Amino acid sequence: MYPENLKYSEEHEWLLEDNGIATIGITDFAVDSLGDIVFIELPDKGAQIKQFTTFGEVESVKAASEIYTPISGEIIEVNEKLETEPELLNNSPYEEGWLIKVKISDLSEIEKLMNSKDYENFVNNGN
Amino acid sequence: MNKNYQSTYTPNTPEIKKEMLKEIGVSSYEELFVDIPEKYRFPTLDLPAPTSEFDLKNEMSKLSNKNSTPGEFSSFIGAGAYRHFIPSxxxxxxxxxxxxxxxxxxxxEVSQGTLQAHFEFQSMVCELTGMEAANAGMYDGATSAAEAALMACRINKNLTINIVDGVSPLYTDVIKTLTQASGIEIIQNDLNSVLKESHEPPACYVIQQPNFSGEIEDFSKLSEIAKLNNALLIVITEPMFLSMYKTPNHYGADIVVAEGQPFGVSLAYGGPYAGLFACKKQYLRQLPGRIVGETVDTDNEKGYVLTLQTREQHIKRDRATSNICTSVGLIALMATVYMALQGKVGLKYLSELCYHKAHYAADKLSKLNGFEVVNNNFFKEFTLKCPTSVKDINSYLHENKVIGGYDLSSESDNHMLLSFTEMNSKDEIDNFINLLAKIN
Amino acid sequence: MNKISKRKLLFDQSITGKVGTTMPSMDIPAQKLPDSSQLREELTMPEVSENEIVRYFSSISQMNFSIDHNFYPLGSCTMKYNPKLNDDIAALPGFNDIHPLQDTSTTQGALELMHHLQILLAEITGMAGTSLAPMAGAEAELAGMLMIRAYHRNREDFQRKKVIIPDSAHGTNPASAVMAGFEVVSIPTDKNGNTDLDALRSVVDDTTAGLMLTQPSTIGLFDTNIVEIVNIINENGGLIYGDGANLNAILGKVKPGEIGFDVIHSNLHKTFTQPHGGGGPGAGAVMVSQRLVEFLPDPIVTKIKDNFDLTKPSKSIGKMGAFHGNFGALVRAYAYIRTLGKEGINSISEDAVINANYLRTKLENTLDLPYNRICSHEVVFSAKTIKEKYGVNALDISKRLIDYNIHPPTMYFPLIVDEALLVEPTETESKETLDDFIYVIKQIVDEAKTDPELLHNAPHNTPNKRLNEALAARNPKLSWRDTQVSS
Incomplete structure (x- = not known):
């Protein structure tokens, strides 16, 4: 149900690792529970972020939720399209709706994340 | 206690209530309050007996007549609240x-009337202030100024507010109250020292135009400094002034706030009023208060909704932009209807009329022995230096059915702040001047 | 009336040359105007004639539901009848036209009224002092929390940074606590709807400044552990802030001051009937125990011999607005209390609580009742079972109520109840109205079974169907000028 090539955090972020660079987004489960996304606040390029701390915020019409990074590192790219098209998060959470790209500072942190099966169980158990 | 009492506001009679209690499954209403600890349940209540509409109206009429009412008295007091004519x-x-x-x-779906009126209000406030976005209203001008300062601190992640001399002391007090627990440092200095002395950039400069003593100041240099320092320029102003003079965006305002009361709202001893709050669009996400936006419904028909609600306390709770939970809707509506009635021609005419009256009076007063008009450049309000204490002058004026100016003695002895509007007839003004002429 | 023209903004109706009102005459010689560089060139405002303006606002007003036209059982909002008498009294020239900065010797009537209102509110809540300065409930909350902060700081007890707030609280509570410089600690509600005492005990310590508590709570229940809660907080040196949003339920039945509350505010526009005006203005009196009197907001009205004056308490937290509070609202609240007097004030809570319990009893088999016990002035239902069975949620039921000319209850609040429908009938509704409401709810639940689409698409007869709130937020059009740019 959740893409198998991705890793997942308990705060419902996904991570795609490629050559030391992580692409980070939020899962369709999280997007669905928020509803229509209307605004996404992201930090600037160059910011340092630390695993499991907040780095941004996503808002729907009637809810606001903080976003936690699943990995530590330096933000090297921000999805600027989301500024004008926040609905990309609803329409394409795993592709066009990615949030940031991070140069990973410690690859071993990925071990603290879940694979798609574990994440599915995690979600089904009411989290 | 009168057991037979039945309030006109509660339609259920004792018999009906008995029936309802039976349905609920209790024998008396007292059983519905068992969750209150017995020790504290049903305390004595020392209140007066009920009053009939007839009796209360008479009593309140008498009580209200103890006040000296502008209209019955001619009045020249302003200082942030102004007596203007309100069309029926x-x-x-x-x-x-x-x-x-x-x-x-x-x-x-059941509030389009209110929402559409709010949208008109926001539109009018944008036009009046020259700003790009406005909310649906705040408590009053002073709290708007305080919220603007807090907003600037959030935007610039800087906890210093620079209040430039000339801001109403009544407003400064409110800014201090509302920011006292936020770790904010308030710097108060005069325009010259801001312009000349180097200083750490604050989150914002708060200025008032015209200033509290009525003077219209040149803020163009301050605007440059604000830009240089990446600080926001917050301008406190007045709607009748905006109807005639250049808007604050001409000297770089980022946030404009004003007391909306002069536009169709009764003085009512200080409230309820409505704060006008407008800003550049880039700061929308940090704007406090309610905002109405246009959208469409499922039939693609135009309609209005409260929008950007995630800023507000009912969603973000402890992370909200403010705790405010009102837009003083009815007062904002008064201002909206007022602006609609006056229209572009009326507002210009009225503001000029106020100008002419104030300048007519100033001209005459400046020729009176012992009096001096302090201002060089003013709109409808100016400071008068008097030969003796304002307290004494005002009590003498009161004996002659005149409410004098606002006593500025806490700042400078023998100074009063006088305000003139279309409500002050020539006869009234002449009489006021003649009374003052007798003082020396 | 044609729907399209009714929705046309005044700005779009504007035609150069139309005039909305007459102008006062210029009875003084014209003075020299300032240099044109100082003056504004253009002021864009609608140009519409007076009669058109009246028709415009009258017709858009008819798109509103209002208490005078509709049953409005909005939980936690106390939408009761607004007596017309109060508006007339507030409009007396001696109250309506006086200037806030007149010398107090010339406003003795206004000050006498405020002074008496201070006393009446202190008596009703069992507190020692009152300030009428806050201009709304949320501002009164802020005033209360600033007083608690000032109290601790005055004792040089600077470590008290934490304020405990139950998860059922209204959003203004945490927002006000943060504005007053506190960190918010949220605690859960137990399965009976009371404050979870173990959770409370586990977070209270010598850094606790106080507890913010709404009584009865937002789920319409009076906390049976109230004495215990007060003790836990007091033993640890904290103060109790009472949110008086639901004061209507306990008027004359319990005095928060006697239980040990240090602050309680009253939303005068709820309990003491200021018309809601489409979202204000309100007024928020704040009442305090003896130990907080010296910190009250500026001003309070004091009486010396036969003279009334505006006074700043010795250690006041300061001014809450430019002047002395929303006087027009205070007049209405005063007129209301005086009209009802002791007997009437006592009957409010009695009738409000009977009405709520009547609805609870009659609808307990129709909707879910998460807390099945005697309720206070409001009752929280849940549409959870109906949602699971028929795919119809609290929103759908609420929107369908509109088709029956009933205003929806408060939905999805409190946050701790799934598919919440918070119903507050108030004391001013008759049994007949409640019976109609019961009938309609049952009818709607039947419709949910047989024709869920009818509910999904509701309301059907309003000027607008359901509105696209996502579009409004993604592409904000917030003024007439915004609508010009994009079209």
Missing amino acids: VVRQITSRSEFMTSYTPYQP
Whole structure:
């Protein structure tokens, strides 16, 4: 149900690792529970972020939720399209709706994340 | 206690209530309050007996007559609240039950009247202030100024507010109250020292135009410094002034706030009033208060909703932009209807009329022995230096059915702040000047 | 009326040359105007004639529901009848036209009224002092929390940074606590709807400044552990802030001051009937125990011999607005209390609580009742079972109520109840109205079974169907000028 090539955090972020660079987004489960996304606040390029701390915020019409990074590192790219098209998060959470790209500072942190099966169980158990 | 008492506001008689209690399954209403600890349940209540409408109206009429009322007295006091004429339509429209007894428009399908009126209000406030975005209203001008300062601190992540001399002390007090617990440092200095002395950039400079003593100041240099320092320029102003003079965006305002009361709202001893709050669009996400936006419904028909609600306390709770939970809807509606009635021509005429009256009076007063008009450049309000204490002058004026100016003695002895509007007839003004002439 | 023209903004109706009102005459010689560089060139405002303006506002007003026209059982909002008498009294020239900065010797009537209102509110809540300065409930909350902060700081007890707030609280509570410089600690509600005492005990310590508590709570229940809660907080040196949003339920039945509350505010526009005006203005009196009197907001009205004056308490937290509070609202609240007097004030809570319990009893088999016990002035239902069975949620039921000319209850609040429908009938509704409401709810639940689409698409007869709130937020059009740019 959740893409198998991705890793997942308990705060419902996904991570795609490629050559030391992580692409980070939020899962369709999280997007669905928020509803229509209307605004996404992201930090600037160059910011340092630390695993499991907040780095941004996503808002729907009637809810606001903080976003936690699943990995530590330096933000090297921000999805600027989301500024004008926040609905990309609803329409394409795993592709066009990615949030940031991070140069990973410690690859071993990925071990603290879940694979798609574990994440599915995690979600089904009411989290 | 009168056991036979039945309030006119509660339609259920003792017999009906008995029936309802039976349905609920209790034998008396007292059983419905068992969750209150017995020790504290049903305390004595020392209140007066009920009063009939007839008796209360008489009593209140007498009580209200103990006040000296402008209208019966000629009045020259302003200092942030101004007596202007209110056309009948304002009261008639805002007394309609549909506007007066409806709730906050959280359910847009049954609140389009309120929402559309709010949208008109926001549109008018944008035009009046020259800013790009406005909210649906705040408590008053002073709290708007405080919220603007807090907003600047959030935007610039900087906890210093620079209040430039000339801001009403009444407003400065409120800014201090509302920021006292936020770790904010307030710097107060005069315009010259801001312009000349180097200083750490604050989150914002707060200025008032015209300033509290009525003077219209040149803020163009301050605007440059603000830009240089990446600080926001917050301008406190007045709607009748805006109707005639250049808007603050001409000297770089980022946020404009004003007391909306002069536009169709009664003095009512200080409230309820409505704060006007407008800003550049880039700061929208940090704007406090309610905002109405246009959208469409499922039939693609135009309609209005409360929008950007995630800023507000009912969603973000402890992370909200403010705790405010009102837009003083009915008062904002008064201002909206007022602006609609005056229109572009009326507002220009009225503001100029105020200008002429104030300048007519200033001209005459400046020729009086012992008096001096302190201002060089003013609109409808100016400071008068008097030969003796303002307290004494005002009590003498009061004996002659005149409410004098605002006593500025806490700042400078023998100075009073005088305000003139279309409500002050030539006869009134001449009489006031003649009374003052007799003082020396 | 044609729907399209009714929705046309005044700005779009504007035609150059139309005049909305007459102008006062210029009875003084014209003075020299300032240099044109100082003056504004253009002021864009609608140009519409007076009669058109009246028709415009009258017709858009008819798109509103209001208490005078509709049953409005909005939980936690106390939408009761607004007596017309109060508006007339507030409009007396001697109250309506006086200037806030007149010398107090010339406003003795206004000050006498405020002074008496201070006393009446202190008596009703069992507190020692009152300030009428806050201009709304949320501002009164802020005032209360600033007083608690000032109290601790005055004792040089600077470590008290934490304020405990139950998860059922209204959003203004945490927002006000943060504005007053506190960190918010949220605690859960137990399965009976009371404050979870173990959770409370586990977070209270010598850094606790106080507890913010709404009584009865937002789920319409009076906390049976109230004495215990007060003790836990007091033993640890904290103060109790009472949110008086639901004061209507306990008027004359319990005095928060006697239980040990240090602050309680009253939303005068709820309990003491200021018309809601489409979202304000309100007024928020704040009442305090003896130990907080010296910190009250500026001003309070004091009486010396036969003279009334505006006074700043010795250690006041300061001014809450430019002047002395929303006087027009205070007049209405005063007129209301005086009209009802002791007997009437006592009957409010009695009738409000009977009405709520009547609805609870009659609808307990129709909707879910998460807390099945005697309720206070409001009752929280849940549409959870109906949602699971028929795919119809609290929103759908609420929107369908509109088709029956009933205003929806408060939905999805409190946050701790799934598919919440918070119903507050108030004391001013008759049994007949409640019976109609019961009938309609049952009818709607039947419709949910047989024709869920009818509910999904509701309301059907309003000027607008359901509105696209996502579009409004993604592409904000917030003024007439915004609508010009994009079209």
